Amino acid sequence: MPIQTPFSNLSALIIDDMATQQTTLRGQLALLGITKVDMAMNAEDAVKLLRSRRYGLILCDYNLNHKSDGQQLLEFLRDNDLMPSDCLFFMVTAESSYASVASATEHIPDAYLLKPITASDIEDRLKNLLDRRQALLAINQKLERDDFQGAVAECDKVVAAKSRWTMQALQLKGQSLLKLGKHEEAKGVYRTALDLRPQLVWAQLGLARAHKAAGQFEEARMLAQDIISSKDGEKNVAAYDVMAEALEAQGDMQGALWVLRDSATVIPSPRRFRQVGECAYRNGDLDVAKENLVKVTKATKGSVIAQPQDTLTLAQTLVDLQDPGEAIKLLTDGAGAHRNNPAFDSVSLAIKAQAQVQAGDHEGAAKTIARARESVRKGKADFATVALAKAELMTGNEEAGLKLLETAVSADHENPVIRQMIGKALRDTGHGDKVQRVIDSAAAGLENKVKDAKRLFRDSKIDEAIAAIEAAVKEYPENTGVLLQAAQINCMSLRLKKELNATVVERVRLYLNRLDKLMPGSDRVTQMKRYFRETLSELEAPSLQH
């Protein structure tokens, strides 16, 4: 007869490769009244279960098997949104590995359980976390619906009640304000928290982020540096990220790379190596790129958390390092691991064609590139288009290659990453003299379209302005610069006409959603969303008075 407890409604997933440990944990959960329990022996099975079922509690052993550990699984689940936001993740570790496990983490689990585990251990943590969940429920419900304004109001209630969860509410409030683009208010919240506790790392970090969001990059960098120099924050990789982003925004790509390399020393995880590898590749620092991408592919080989892009970037790096043999071998191995992944296959062909040219197999290269042309989705500002363009340039199809690069620039002309990749592709293939021309001409064409639309708007030809910018969006649906302008011009038209035109409102929503996907976490998108919200509330306000 199952016992009824406050935890009886939780359904749990135990992830452990040892059958005896599974049984023990199941027994301890049963003592707490948790009887809806599924088991997984490894990360792959766990991911399958999580895709189909909803759990409230996951107990995961740190040492799963040779392929992936519990920390990598947790990162994979959080990065891919495979865990409901209210699901608790407890990491089970042996005491001998706790120090290394707990200090070297980016995603922190809700709790660490040290073996041997007792039921009261689990109970203590569950009770505390469920209390917290209950206390912050209203806030999190708003956050789940992206209602950040509502979340701020709920945070204020918790803070006003002077409850035990005040600091947690302040933390959520700061995050919500940053999402709303209200960086000055966010700074105020973080300063309040720091008044209560000067060394609080999350508040220092929030303050640094708020400065970055406000475009105060130097201040942001210095605040992040202070965190890293402090005893409590020396292992805080998020602070390294803020610093790297601030440096990048200031145009110091090399400095950003150094900071990321430091962060990978602090937390040597596949995800950190990937970040360093990709950044080094874009900067043309091929040896560093290779070193780090090899680490990633080795660490994730054969695991559910392996990402096809890692293999592709590494193969391209090897080609750039004039090592076609290794590149082809890597791509052939990768084809097995990423079966049924059409995106991998097509880009892989484009890189393989480059390697074949280098190896002197021109006939093979011609056949491979023909297949690549059929399958690569063109006209995008992405790695795939640049890889294909490079293959075209290397096989002597200069016109086709340059055309592809031009379309890639046009697809997202303000994106510094794509500009960097295109410049590199041209220089690598002996077309360094054309960098300015390709990038500038494509960008200039677009700039003109945007400028035309803006001029029409200034001349009060509102409908013509909208028509012009909409035409640009239609031609370049994923160009972030165009989308931002389109959102702005549409918003301004709403304000001028003082009318909530449902079609225009829907259109702006669509663009903002698209921008969210194209540039996640971008401060510019956040600002535009704020402008849109203010536009709506200004137009809605008068009607409320009727």
Place this chain on the structure above:
Amino acid sequence: MERSTLALVVHDLKNALGHLEAQLERLQREPTPDGAHQAHAHCAELRNRFVQYLTLYGRDGPLEARLQDESPLAVLEHLRRDAVRWRDAAAGASIQLVVLDDGNAPAFCFIDEHLVRLALDAALHNALRFARSRVSLHARAEGRGVCFVVDDDGPGLGPQDATTARSTGLGTALCEAVARAHRSGAEAGQVRLSNRPDGGARFELFLP
């Protein structure tokens, strides 16, 4: 492991084994399945506790506090619950143990709960040994920090040296190590022992 940390763990081990020993002795006199089950659970809990100490603090260098916002009253309530669970007839089960919510406790404080419970456990153990009928636990805000208080109604501190008169000295060393590990700016934690005006001893652990 630093000497003070070592002292801390040894002291806790001594007290905890004392409880287990009494429990086993009773079980020897009157063997019951229930008693055996309880003793086993107690033993497992203890092993777990020491594994945690080793994990968290069994490294080189001084004791390090990992500060988090915690509710002081919840910390005291956990402490009380565990003490009630493991206390046996030999060590003053007749003594009333209460957590006082007198409205002076801050809603939250920044402490390392593992360390603080270790220190308060030692203080509580001591208080239970000397109390006549009652031990009370409470907390109050002090500056930006918190002060945990353990009061007993025993004979109070001896006339000469307060610390050595009442315990082996290890308990105090333990609490002082925990206090020192808690810092905020230039301020560090403190242990204070005093006599209460209406009789009995007062133990205070101040954490900035």
